[in-house]
Amino acid sequence: MASITLDKVGKIYAGGTRAVGDVSIDIADGEFIVLVGPSGCGKSTLLRMVAGLESISEGTVRIGDRVVNDIEPADRDIAMVFQNYALYPHMSVRQNLAYGLKNRRTPKAEIDKRVAQAAEILQIGPFLDRKPRALSGGQRQRVAMGRAIVREPAAFLFDEPLSNLDAKLRVTMRLEIKELQRRLRTTSIYVTHDQLEAMTLADRLVVLNAGRIEQIGTPLEVYRRPASTFVASFIGSPAMNLISRHAVPHLPGTAHAGTIGIRPEDLAVAPDGPIEMEVLAVEELGAQRLVHGQTGGERLTVTMPSGEPLPEYLRLAYRPGSLHLFEADTGRRID
């Protein structure tokens, strides 16, 4: 158990390319942090720097009260779950779980005990003597987590561990990871590009863009008060409508903003609403429908209950206090 502190961490590759810059995060003991961002935003690089698989070009990383910049991955007291699981194909599940303990000269009885415990927690007992290739995707995923928990490390690092699973299994495993972490209370850093995964798992989210932090906060904080247009468009599904103020010049209190954000669920049909939208397309989701349209040359999406066929034009009103205002040039939030 330990806290993890990143202080002005940066990564510059040999060619001079900067992958990560000026990242500072304080992760409390037992906290579940999710690094989320589009591909190429540096989230995996950041995780690998914490793991010790990439060198740290700038800043310091602390695990507990120890600076680990120059410490080998093995000695950082962390365990990592890889995207492709990285199970040793020539070893049985039992050997896979025991390998890290064996290398650390843990007594045989202790290894057996911990492997049995992990197998119990993850329900992989029946597969202990199988080779990884004889397991399904979900089972492999569990073994990969088992390999992390037998070590009882100070921190778990997850590198997109669910992205190789099908959609249904992903939802199940997501919940399992969350429950496991709640139970073990081990500090965790989890990398994903899936904003839904990020929202559901995180105690706190770190939204990254182009190697820099856009916003840190709890999922609800980030959802309710996105710090920039990037975060606003990245977190939440369907994405927040971001429209130029000039498309809706008559909305009160928006004179100083460049961009106005309205979540699709904050809009509703109202005969005297201030926004008129031309309906372009409708996506039926069952209970709900997404209505895509345009107003003043800007695209707009509205979530509404399914029902009657829609007219060509709709008048919309927004829930009071639900507008997000952003600066024109920087895209930062205006409070």
Added chain:
Amino acid sequence: MKRTLFRNQLLPWLLLAPQLAITFIFFLWPAAQAVRQSFLRQDAFGINTTFVGLSNFKALWNSPEYLNSLQVTAIFAVLVTVLSMGFALLLAVAVDRMIRSTSVYTTLLVWPYAVAPAVAGILWWFIFNPTIGVMPYFLDVIGYDWNHISSKSDAMTLVVIASAWKQISYNFLFFVAGLQSVPASLREAAAIDGAGPVRRFFDITVPLLSPTTFFLLVVNIVYAMFDTFGVIDATTEGGPAQATNILVYKVYFDGFVGQNMGSSAAQSVILMLIVIALTVVQFRYVEKKVAY
């Protein structure tokens, strides 16, 4: 697999004909001749030929020279295989660790494979020539009197080095490909699991390379036993005192120099059986046993 259906029965046979002809003329027919000849005895002028049954094989079994040749071949094959595979793996690991100019080094290291065995033999014969060679000069400096013309062990060392050197390139290519197919994340996972570089190599890389290693083992044994004829012929000609007279060289020597066709044919039949056995081993086990 994609299947093509021919309407005309003749066309597929025509398409296969060149390859079948080559196989028949240069492989099946001579092999059959060898088998036939191994049961015959011919006089020195090739006039009288008599059927002698298995007596050519019995004579080999009782011949100290042949048994010596078997032993020499075994030692030679083991040394060549271990040496060429060992060095190849070492070089492959070194290249695999490099980030840049990997392809340049790979290309350079593959060159010896393009050298004909006889040329390789001559090359090493010059390097190790007791009179004009550069290696005996250096060995003399450290007090070793090199002479592969009179010393059995020197002769063996020479043919082993020359043969292994040529095969390193081939093994190297396969090892590099094998190493590159071991996912980096496995080594990273092992690093986090507390295994140092040496341990990672033996616990992760070596087991995952085992299909490649086994394949190369068979290929190298076959190479050492059969394809090294040129090296032996260009350097030691089986000498001194039969010290480097491997089976395949003895077949040639007894048949074409000694003119003992029956014995030579019997020896080549035995060699053929060895190759068949190795091939069976290769096909039966390379896929099944060694795969993880």
